[in-house]
Amino acid sequence: MVRRLGEGLWLLDLGLFPPFASNGYLVDDGDVTLVDPGLPYNRPRLRSQLSAAGYEVTDIDRVLVTHFDLEHSGGLGLLTPGFDGPVYMGAEDLAIARGESIPNATHHKGIYHRLVRTMVGIPDEMTVEPVSEGDEIGEFVAFHTPGHNPGHVVYFHDDLRVAFLGDLVWEENGRLTTPFWLDSYDMRGVRESVRDLVERIPPFEIAAVAHGQPLTEDGRRALIDCSARL
Secondary structure, X not given: OOEEEEOOEEEEEEEEEOOEEEXXXXXXXXXXXXXXXOOOOOOOOHHHHHHHOOOOHHHOOEEEEOOOOHHHHHHHHXXXXXXXXXXXXXXXXXXXXXXXXXXXOOOHHHHHHHHHHHHOOOOOOOEEEEEOOOOEEOOEEEEEOOOOOOOOEEEEEOOOOEEEEEOOOEEEOOEEEOOOHHHOOOHHHXXXXXXXXXXXXXXXXXXXXXXXXXXXXOHHHHHHHHHHHO
């Protein structure tokens, strides 16, 4: 169900059931931004979640994708027709999605991405822009955090004091933890990205994770604690 986390910030309950469940987020800071549209089929449906927050697909100005995985980017097709704004995705993941980078066929995540790209790619009519470290997109700043995926990106919103962490970390029993190895390309890279992000990202309160419950207080402290346990 939709939950308001703060002024101009909503949690959208997307996906189906664990592990095929994920969090999407809607931000209204004057522009309306959707962060991760979920699966190609969500129950409850993406459009009903938007309506419950008081918005329609046509209200969305942009979409930010933390990474190219089925439960994060697969729902892009659900935004058509209606949405005609830009989509942003980490450059390395966008190359995988477009077939410009060929995932390793002997790696478990590489096999997965070969299947996802074939089954659910990016709609041809969408404008998708590559994102790199430090890019500013409206009020958001991008931090490249590879490991889970080569082009995984964390988006930080300074005014809202929120970090959209994607699958860099998950929430479990009230604290942050790294995803399990089968879901990632490089667990060493995940750990390095967590440690590195702690040093780079400004203070934030809300840790907007894709799996588990978002932490609405002391988000950066929770990330620091996660880093210390690695």
